[in-house]
Amino acid sequence: KIPKICVIEGDGIGKEVIPETVRILKEIGDFEFIYEHAGYECFKRCGDAIPEKTLKTAKECDAILFGAVSTPKLDETERKPYKSPILTLRKELDLYANVRPIHKLDNSDSSNNIDFIIIRENTEGLYSGVEYYDEEKELAISERHISKKGSKRIIKFAFEYAVKHHRKKVSCIHKSNILRITDGLFLNIFNEFKEKYKNEYNIEGNDYLVDATAMYILKSPQMFDVIVTTNLFGDILSDEASGLLGGLGLAPSANIGDNYGLFEPVHGSAPDIAGKGVANPIAAVLSASMMLYYLDMKEKSRLLKDAVKQVLAHKDITPDLGGNLKTKEVSDKIIEELRKI
């Protein structure tokens, strides 16, 4: 059976890196690609950031390949508020696990090996959407929601991930000294799972405060293996960590639920370089490699990652990494490498 991929290019450089990724995927195997719209341009054109049809197709496919969408500045003049389609997709498809590998692929110095995974809860926390303004008190309030069910499933996901990928340690990141109720709950649930996975799989569990972790990621990232954390902490820490890779141009991600999987580069639509043909396609290509793994095409997934490694080793890179190749040229090099294997 040929896998059906829902392709959402989105805005800006999403429209540059995704077509190249599709071209590379065609080199690797047979897929059916179904194109749908979403994003700010789509919003301006049809009034919807993500049309019903896109959601429907997404649900009918075996996986979703997503580019990037623009998030305009808050604009009160807009008739209908713009909500980022990626948030809608995460919510509607219940993609509760955001998986972000921080793996330095261009590292020859193996003593300095950076290779960890950030697993971020992707549906609640400060992304609850519950916010209001108390006129009388002149006080704005956002609610941070941590549910028992939401915590259990993401923490379980993280430990299962560790088992499957032969990882040795899961670290829970929190701020339970301040957020005693919400992160207290999260940490308590983590500690229950920790026992179980220690006994049954010999996987270690430990925990750190989010502020300390932000420093450790900068100073000693080698100490991490699998990180599990709440939504916004994961957002912040994974962007920070992508800096270790040389920037967002190399950072892939997966949004996984029990029924669907969506794969997207961590970078945004990058309006400053959009249209110039110089966007780095590698984050999108590595996201596609994660998609292949998800589709149970593990060997092809590995081949694609290896091809990217070669291209990085040869310094066939775009300007963001200090090279001078164009998006298409880097993709050509990746295809060349694939053909060699």
Place this chain on the structure above:
Amino acid sequence: KIPKICVIEGDGIGKEVIPETVRILKEIGDFEFIYEHAGYECFKRCGDAIPEKTLKTAKECDAILFGAVSTPKLDETERKPYKSPILTLRKELDLYANVRPIHKLDNSDSSNNIDFIIIRENTEGLYSGVEYYDEEKELAISERHISKKGSKRIIKFAFEYAVKHHRKKVSCIHKSNILRITDGLFLNIFNEFKEKYKNEYNIEGNDYLVDATAMYILKSPQMFDVIVTTNLFGDILSDEASGLLGGLGLAPSANIGDNYGLFEPVHGSAPDIAGKGVANPIAAVLSASMMLYYLDMKEKSRLLKDAVKQVLAHKDITPDLGGNLKTKEVSDKIIEELRKI
């Protein structure tokens, strides 16, 4: 008039770095030091993390020099919950501005100069203390409070700081694409002040998302001048940034309100190295230098900072920085430098 300093050593290495800092201050000028208790040991001894008497003295003095306190793991068996005294002090004395300079003092390579300030709102945000658990929904909720008054005063503080310290740019860090109401308010207020300070003082204002900022601090910290942000974002970003300095051993901070000022190293009580006499006193000493500035002893403040610079230049440092001096030996070196001037 001799300044009265309330000295709170606290726990762990607080009891090692603060006495040394006091010894150094005595070298520099005349002060009256009044010692008070707070912290986890105090809590275990007298049932109070911070006794009334400590708060009273703190309010009667011209400034407070604070060491570090231990935060025990959540322990349900404790009769009375332990609340960190630093939080009580920030709240009780309304110390709404947490000022954390990120200045690389041991940098000979001036092309790579890191010198910015993080100004963190210090009384509200996710530190509101409003949290509860909904049994039926099995949902824990923490409220993030952003008030108009709280935002105005911290943003004004940041711009005034920029004027006074001849800084050129203030960057507002937020997540207004998700926290539309709370960070929308914060950003809107920032944008109002931005206009005014651009016109009157030619100070630039701009804003970045907190996730992107976490990456920029790692990859290109030179882009920052003054940062202003909400409580927990400031907590995370300032710990991250202290990694740029070589760790928490060099990171000082000030907690400032309209009536009081409290000065503390960013590091904690460090139980792992406490009692060994190897704690790095420099973060505490630099906090004392910030205290001198606050007490309008600007020249002495600068002298103390210069003495620390010399000691770093000579690599007279503790093990955390790769040296082998003891706490007391580093302090001796600082005093030597002060005597040279």
